[in-house]
Amino acid sequence: MKSAQGVRSKSWNAASPDGSNPLAATWSRIGVRASLTVPILAEGRCIGALAVASAYPRPWTREEVDLTEAVAQQVAATAEGLRLFQETHQHARLMGRLIALNETLNRPSSSAVAAAAIGQAATDLSGAKGCAVYARAPEGSFTCLWAKGVSEEDTPLALAAKFVLPPDATDGTAQRTPEGPSPTLLCDALELPPDDADRRLVEREGYRAMAVWPMTSEGSVVAGVCCYFDAPRAWTQPEKEVFQTFTWQAVSALKNAWLYEAQAERTYELEALYELGSRLRAADTSQEIFSMLAEHAGRLLRADQAALSLLDADRQFTCVQAIGDAPDAKDSITPVARAILSRVAETRTPHVTEDLGREVHPAQGGGLPTPSCPIGPAIVVALQSEREVIGALAVGRARGKNVRPFTQTEVRLLQGIAEMGGTAISRARLFHNLEEAYIQMVLALARAMDARDAYTGNHSERLATLADGVAQAMGLPEEEVRDIRWAALLHDIGKIGSPDDILSKPGRLTESERAIMRQHPAVGEGILLPVARMQGVARIVRHHQEKWDGTGYPDGLRGEAIPLGARILAVVDAYSAITDARPYKTPGTQARAEAEIRRCAGTQFDPRVVDIFCQMLARKEREAESALAFAGPSPRA
Incomplete structure (x- = not known):
């Protein structure tokens, strides 16, 4: 009709x-x-x-x-x-199912877990065979958070674009309401013309019908869910109303998940910064600080590569630490274009880019050609002390199709790391300078000690040469060899407070004088302990008068309880005491000194150290004889 x-x-x-x-x-x-x-x-x-x-x-x-x-x-x-x-x-049945899902949707969780719950709930409510959940980035692009029975590639992403396109850019199936765009409901793709874009997209996924539900917050689309059906699908009014209510719950769950993740991320960052601060305060060397800064910057900002560069005396950048997946990470980040580093140092303003390779050219002093730069998104921030810029800290992510650019929050985080690092490096440099000044003062005192006794001038330098040779011959690590050499130079620094009349007395010392002299190892240790780098040296100085059988001083240590450096120093000091000229005796020969030292091996000296020392003396004597023989007889006058 x-x-x-x-x-x-x-x-x-x-x-x-x-x-x-x-x-x-x-x-x-x-x-x-x-x-x-x-x-x-x-x-x-x-x-x-x-x-x-x-x-x-x-x-x-x-x-x-x-x-x-x-x-x-x-x-x-x-x-x-x-x-x-x-x-x-x-409606009641669907609302009952929706209420049952409410607890799951509102449970604190990550966005991945929330998206899975949303997708599964949408599948259950609609009876869909395929479903995908998308989140919209601030710049407008969509990312698939969860998918079941549908691909995560271009097809559903093209459909998801219907969330934000104006009605005149679509086939008119999506309309905008005051709360945002309304859902796109395609009841049967076969009803559309064969060349229709939506029909082709749905058929590519192997389905007949589709529903695209936007999730809006304050009138803006923040996410969406796509449902796919393998048969024609009509939506009743109750289904539409319930699903609309579901999308409001879903977007609330997703926003809560994002807040939960942001809070967890913030907590993680604060804990990591606290850990970094603690480790920086405990660092003993500048190199430890460099390593900590690069490692923490890369880890906290989820970067593939990180590099720390410092300005030298000529205001040129030098990379001091680099980490990264690529073997050439150091080369690919530091020359980032020295122009960029210099600009950051000059302006003290961070440099942020989504693709570093597009900015780096050979013409930019030290830069790399575009194809050679593996870095995409990157941040470069200034490293500052209290008064000036001392370097730059850079992080980067490898170039790729779906690489995520750095956010302003991450820029501020890197600036915080750089600020802590700049302070730590400046403090380490100041501490190093103070240590150097103190060490130079101690060396000056040691030379003054040698100068007080004309007979023992340069005694400490000769002792250091002998001790270094024994330590090298024993195959000790370079750091231990260095401590032994320093101990030889400073072993008598504790005598600085001993009276001259005792130091230069030609005869035997009295008991009281001997008690005064026995204080010098402990006094020497006390002078060296304030310097962190001299901790091992101070220990050797304290025990260089100990004896293998435990009859030495100041602590009466026995055998291998005596530090090895102190055992070496005891042998070479005894050798020097025999062969050096003193006010109360003439210098002894090398043979006499060697015989005396061998006699005291096992009681006063470590037998192994004695053997190596005597072998070293014999080798040096052979080398001297060979050199003399090679030179031939001296010419007649």
């Missing part, structure tokens, strides 16, 4: 004598000659028709028409009531 008016017919044969009316043929086939048809109307909509038929031609009275219309109204009311009941029942 083309209208909501009733249709009356006295005789279908009369109405269509030629049989062209299809209803006439139908009525004739079942023996109907006259009919009365009225529409069934519900809320102004025609939802059906009520027909009364007669086997004989006849007219229809006004009373019959009114009665039929009244019956039709009753049928309409009953049908509408049934429809409302079904919709209410469906």
